[in-house]
Amino acid sequence: MAARVRALLTFAGLAATAVVLSSCDVGGLHPIFPNPVSPNGQDIYNTYLLISIPAIVIFLGVEIALLWVVLRYRRSKQPAGYVPPQVHGNTTLEVVWTVIPLIIVLAIAAGSFVELQRDFQPISNEQMTVVVSGYQFGWRYDYGNGVIVNQPGTLVGDVTPFVVPTHTLVKLQFRSSDVIHSWWVPAISGKTDAVPGYDNFSWLKIDQVGKWRGECAELCGAGHSTMQIIVQAMDQSDFNNWMDQQKAAAAKASPSPSP
Numbered sequence: 140m141a142a143r144v145r146a147l148l149t150f151a152g153l154a155a156t157a158v159v160l161s162s163c164d165v166g167g168l169h170p171i172f173p174n175p176v177s178p179n180g181q182d183i184y185n186t187y188l189l190i191s192i193p194a195i196v197i198f199l200g201v202e203i204a205l206l207w208v209v210l211r212y213r214r215s216k217q218p219a220g221y222v223p224p225q226v227h228g229n230t231t232l233e234v235v236w237t238v239i240p241l242i243i244v245l246a247i248a249a250g251s252f253v254e255l256q257r258d259f260q261p262i263s264n265e266q267m268t269v270v271v272s273g274y275q276f277g278w279r280y281d282y283g284n285g286v287i288v289n290q291p292g293t294l295v296g297d298v299t300p301f302v303v304p305t306h307t308l309v310k311l312q313f314r315s316s317d318v319i320h321s322w323w324v325p326a327i328s329g330k331t332d333a334v335p336g337y338d339n340f341s342w343l344k345i346d347q348v349g350k351w352r353g354e355c356a357e358l359c360g361a362g363h364s365t366m367q368i369i370v371q372a373m374d375q376s377d378f379n380n381w382m383d384q385q386k387a388a389a390a391k392a393s394p395s396p397s398p
């Protein structure tokens with residue numbers, strides 16, 4: 140009886156932990172999955188559900204069947220010397236339980252591959268390109284018009300945002316000036332490595348105003364944990380005003396730019 144109560148308490152504790160984890164925000168990063176705001180984030184979210192839901196169903200099916208067999212056919216309930224039906228060598232059964240998982244695994248591989256191809260190819264119909272450079276420790280966003288936003292690593296809340304206009308397909312070109320970093324804003328896209336000497340690509344298109352948080356997802360040195368990311372989407376007119384301010388600040392910083 141005591142063992143049963145202990146098992147029940149353990150289960151209740153695990154369930155409570157799962158509920159707490161699923162409802163709390165860890166510094167803005169959702170522990171399970173955030174609401175996607177860019178089509179590629181939505182596609183990754185769909186892929187995640189497409190894999191997770193069947194996996195949970197299969198897991199529960201296997202565990203319930205296992206418990207049922209263990210309890211229903213336990214030795215103490217069988218007559219002395221009982222030998223269960225022997226299915227070893229049943230070719231049909233063995234082919235079936237090999238082919239079905241193979242089909243499931245191949246479907247997951249094919250679906251994930253198609254999704255990755257879609258999100259991490261250099262697109263050609265972009266309306267704007269930003270070169271994102273990782274460095275020890277922070278991010279630099281080059282808009283290609285003389286405006287560069289520096290997002291230095293910090294452990295406190297005041298992260299300089301990377302600002303994009305809403306309803307705009309933005310091509311992201313990733314670089315690094317030292318070691319490998321990985322740009323990851325879960326609500327927007329998958330992790331994209333910023334590699335020295337090699338350009339990776341992704342993109343975003345956000346249709347709502349707001350801010351989304353991310354961080355460097357590749358252990359890159361002592362300041363790795365400071366490499367927070369904030370992406371801020373603004374209406375086109377607000378974005379134009381913001382861009383004018385950045386241009387004015389850039390001109391002030393270097394009054395006679397070289398041609």
Ligand SMILES: [Cu+2]
Pocket residue numbers: 273319320321355356357358359363366
């Ligand atoms: Cu990093």
